Amino acid sequence: MQTTAPTVQFDDRIMRLIGIPLVGFLMPLLFFGTTLEKGLVAYLPMWISSTAHTLVYWEGSRLVYLQTRRWFPAVSQTTQRLLWLTGLSLLFAMLFSMVVCYGLNDLLKLAFPGFIHHKPGLLEEYKATLIPLVICLAVYECIYYFRQLRAALLEAEQLKQANLQSQLETLKNQVNPHFLFNSLNTLTALIPEDPELSVRFVQKLAKVYRYILEIRELQTVSLADELSALRAYNFLMQIRFGDRLTIQLDLPDDCLMARVVPLSLQMLVENAVKHNVISTHKPLFIQVFIENNRLIVRNNLQRKSQTSVDELEESTGVGLQNIRSRYQLLAGQRVDVIVTTQQFAVSLPLLAATEQPAIAQ
Structure with a gap:
């Protein structure tokens, strides 16, 4: 079993830099009934609050994803890895909703008094956390499997060429x-x-x-x-x-x-x-x-x-x-x-x- 932490096998900095603010912008509109009727300036505190939440569950789910790949790196361990990934993701979403989120809400309310009035219930917050988390993990998994498939196809082609070369060389030698x-x-x-x-x-x-x-x-x-x-x-x-x-x-x-x-x-x-x-x-x-x-x-x-x-x-x-x-x-x-x-x-x-x-x- 590998001992060093794996990477996501691609540079995801741009995806995180754009994706976290984008998801943070959409979350209140999709899950908390917020609108843009009062304009972007009035929406800004809610956007900042939602982006802070998104940052936590995005980076948290990313760590869960990397850790499960570290535990089960082989292709033959895919089923085990996905089961652990699902279980840990659900646990992380629950803990985030119950502890981290409410603490972060209180801090943001102090930072922006009078702007943040909506404090979601546990079920609402759990749903709002879980759905983007699943989307985030699905993106990483899809990219990972796409790269694995591309590497496997390239390796198969290389092996085919080496095999053909070996046949020709063997026949030539014999x-x-x-x-x-x-x-x-x-x-x-x-x-x-x-x-x-x-x-x-x-x-x-x-x-x-x-x-x-x-x-x-x-x-x-x-x-x-x-x-x-x-x-x-x-x-x-x-x-x-x-x-x-x-x-x-x-x-x-x-x-x-x-x-x-x-x-x-x-x-x-x-x-x-x-x-x-x-x-x-x-x-x-x-x-x-x-x-x-x-x-x-x-x-x-x-x-x-x-x-x-x-x-x-x-x-x-x-x-x-x-x-x-x-x-x-x-x-x-x-x-x-x-x-x-x-x-x-x-x-x-x-x-x-x-x-x-x-x-x-």
């Missing part, structure tokens, strides 16, 4: 001459030696591409689906690199229904393979595990080129930045990159499980 060349070279060498294993290689290669096509419309996938695709990709890499590459998956079953960004694991494994030396004397070891409710992909660091640590993170390119952007848009959560002289790790947040169809295995 269906590229290097990936196909390496896979086909491996398959060509494998067919004479082990035809049965060659068939499995083709099946796993097809599964990788099928997964890419199946997730192109999804914003998130289950960790179980992502791991299934990663295992197929791992099979291809094991045939290509053998004992020089090890990908260790250490994930408990109770985390498999959590959601992740599609192809995030495969992109991170690809980055590790792309940017590190893989040889008999320098095998690459990649770990995928859960720590503090986050998904970690970590590898030993043995860079192909003599780049700096900062350049290494930058060299991971569009893929990692795209993962970061999508997590930020989807859940407002960060993707951490931890680089040391010996290891490179990426920490992904696990998103809450949602009702989305699983991908066919």
Whole structure:
């Protein structure tokens, strides 16, 4: 729960500067039977009195509105917030009518003797307080929801663009001459030696591409689906690199229904393979595990080129930045990159499980 007081999310100073005197001008005419027959000068004391009352209940209702938003800031808490807002507003209107208003009336009567003759009853004053208070709160709520809707539409559009960019980037990275060349070279060498294993290689290669096509419309996938695709990709890499590459998956079953960004694991494994030396004397070891409710992909660091640590993170390119952007848009959560002289790790947040169809295995 947020600890700092929220703002109304827009500059309401002009609205208050104009609205309070305007409501103060109209209140006596609408509720207390006052007229303008004697002119504006004769009406001025009543206007000042009404404006003073309006100032109190306007600012009071504004504080009630802000406080309830502070207690219940999430969209999922809207019902609770509105119930509290209604209850506190009614209580404030009652207290204002019974205590503050009458004290203020007496002070104004002393300040303008002979001008203010009408002292409303409790029910009349309660009605005169409650109706403008409800209008005031309705204005703030409408503006707040309008801005929330506009922000949600903008965020949805940004997510859509990021998703499209991710699809194009993923397809470009996967269906590229290097990936196909390496896979086909491996398959060509494998067919004479082990035809049965060659068939499995083709099946796993097809599964990788099928997964890419199946997730192109999804914003998130289950960790179980992502791991299934990663295992197929791992099979291809094991045939290509053998004992020089090890990908260790250490994930408990109770985390498999959590959601992740599609192809995030495969992109991170690809980055590790792309940017590190893989040889008999320098095998690459990649770990995928859960720590503090986050998904970690970590590898030993043995860079192909003599780049700096900062350049290494930058060299991971569009893929990692795209993962970061999508997590930020989807859940407002960060993707951490931890680089040391010996290891490179990426920490992904696990998103809450949602009702989305699983991908066919």
